[in-house]
Amino acid sequence: MACRACVACDFPGAGPLPSVAKDAPGSGDHPLVGRYKGSEIILYQTSDFDRVDLLAKPIPRRFAWPAALPDDLRLRLDGKSFRIVYRxxxxxxxxxxxxxxxxxxxxxxxxxxxxxxxTECLSGETSFYQLGGFLDDTRRNGQYGQAVTYRLARLSRPAGDVHVALLVGKSANATHVAMRIVESKPMQGDQIAFIDAGQMRLGLDNAGRVALYGIQFDFDKTEIKPESEPTLREIAKLLQAQPALRLIVTGHTDGKGEFDYNLGLSQRRAKAVVEALSKAHGIAGDRLLPFGAGMAAPLAPNDDEAGRAKNRRVELVKR
Known part of the structure; x- marks a missing residue:
């Protein structure tokens, strides 16, 4: 049976094996998985932090890749990812x-x-070829006979779980193994540099606004976290050095949740910043105007945590 999206999608180049295996440049085995004896790496990709969907249940009858894998069939993972294909x-x-x-x-x-x-992989469907499409979105020609296996395994460990998806397929010239490996770990945070009063002034002078990431709130809360104090001190220093400066303190949220709720949350957070500057740092309240923008002015797509983190911010806008 011909395939529209087949196991071969994960198995590039089904030619005869060379006499001496030669791995793709810069590639290597994953230390927890290894390789089958006599195999060579023909494709190798890594990402320090990525989101990967792995097939966790049989594909329903007549479900056609490349349609998105439904939530109830997939295991969605964030972390360091590896894509390795062996011949x-x-x-x-x-x-x-x-x-x-x-x-x-x-x-x-x-x-x-x-x-x-x-065919166990596709809930009774006679064609299982589309299975390969869910492990890798690369389209390639070719057809492999009724000899395919799929395995999803997990290693639980304190440093973060490791998941391995293995797709093995047989052709006339080789047996191919396609792997997706995800080492779960939290996103590397604290990548937004601390901004001092001088940098704030420069941003206001050049762009009329400056984004701050040093003012932190717990999820769905308006209380300012203690680690925000250094940034609040720098805002106060900025205002004390420029007695005529007046600012709009704007709260921004990410795109999760309802629009109206986020609008109110951002307004309450902006007000909390104004109150902290007035009560704890002696800044006159009439120099600061709290404003909530909610999710209406993102700096990045809200599709992943990295983008959402960039959108959650407080901005100072020059009046």
Whole structure:
């Protein structure tokens, strides 16, 4: 049966194996997964922080990739990701290769969350080729016979869980293994530099506004966190050095939640900043105007945490 989006999508270049395996430049095995003996790496990609969807249940009948994988079928993970594709020996079956990985992963402490073979992977559908599309969105020509396995496994550890998705497929010339590996970890925060009074003044003079990320609130709260004090001191220093300066203190939220609710939350947060500057730092209240913009003025898409973090901010606007 011909495929529109097939297992071969994960298996580039199905030509004969060279006499000596040669890995793609800059590639390497993942230390917790390894490779099947006699294989070579033909594709290698990594990302320090990414969002990856892994298939966690059989694909429903007649569901066609590249449609988005439904929430109830996927395991969505954030963390360091690896995409590795191996071309292995032609005289080894997909089942044998998968069984070796299963044994090795179990010995390392991995738990198999989902495993399937051929048509088991697609809830009774006679074609299982689209399975490859959910592991990798690269389209390639080719067709592999009724010899495909898929395995999703997890290693739980204090440093962060590791998930491995393995797709093994057999062709006439080789047995290919496509891996997606995700090392879960929190996004690296504190990447927005602290802004002092001099930098605030420069931003106001050049652009009429400056974005601040040093004023922090807990989720859905309006109380200013103690670690915000250094930034509040710098705002006070800025205003004390320029007695004629008047500012709009604008609260911004990310795109999560209802528009009207976020509008009110941002207004209350802006008011809390004004009150802190007035009561704790002696700034006259009539020099500061609180304003809530909610989610209406993003600096980045709200599609991921990195973008949402950039949108959650307090801005000073020159009046």
């Amino acid at each position: 292995g020996p032609a005289d080894r079956s997909a089942f044998e290769v998968d069984a070796n990985f299963a044994e090795s992963l179990k010995a390392k402490g991995f738990e198999t969350l989902f495993a399937c073979t051929d």
